Amino acid sequence: MNKIKHISGVIITAIVFGVMTHFAAAQTATPVPVVLPTEVLTVTNADGYRTQTMPDIGTVEYPLAFYSVWNGVPGGTSRDNEIYFPGVITIRPNDSVIYGVQFDTAYQIRIAMSEATGELDSSMLGNGPLMQYEADAFDAGDVMQISLNDIPALRIDNLPVGPMGMVTSHIVAIVDARMIEILVEPVAEVGGTAINGLEIVDQIIGSIVLEHYQ
DSSP states (O other): OHHHHHHHHHHHHHHHHHHHHHHHHHHHHSOOOOOOTTOOOEEEOTTSEEEEEETTTEEEEEETTTEEEEEEEOOSSTTGGGSOTTOEEEEEEOHHHHTSSSBSEEEEEEEEEEEOOSSSSGGGTTBSSSOBOOGGGSOGGGOEEEEETTEEEEEEEEESOSTTSOEEEEEEEEETTEEEEEEEEEEEEOOOSSBOHHHHHHHHHHTOEEOOOO
16 A cells, blocks of 8 residues: 555656646746837837937937937936926947047937927026026027927037036927927047047937927
8 A cells, every 4th residue: 555655656746747847848938028118119220320219209310339228317307307208318328439439529418308388489498307507507699599300499509517517509499388308418538539429419419300299
């Protein structure tokens, strides 16, 4: 009787082990894909530029060899709660740019959307949630009227403000009662001569297409 019980125990153990091994193998062979809820559409063209969708804002193109996009980065101000989803979109130079030898200066671009409190005018410069500064930080005559792919915008350059000590460009536009802010800030003096960092930045800004929300 004891011998029969022993044999039965061995058989049951073998069956359980086999089932567990098969289940483990199946789990290893078919991993569950992870999908991030904030993932956005990206398309890379033949020139190495990626077109990235910015939810409720529009699209932007940037060179993969030089830049990466970070979504939902905090703006770093006391008014972060005023920034709409998806938060601050930061187009930041790759380490190969910052620690490389080609660029003269490495710049980052930050884009954010918030509620527009009025019509487009220079009083919006320095009063948005992404960057605040006093009106005397610039001369009204230095404000430029530009177009972001047919959307009117205002731009001011070379402001001695911000956490970096300098804002290279601050751009504001209004689309359907939403204010879009674009900040260009230096992040590293690289010292190279082969690539003008501002030329790359202007290409990226020139690619921005803002979408109508309503």
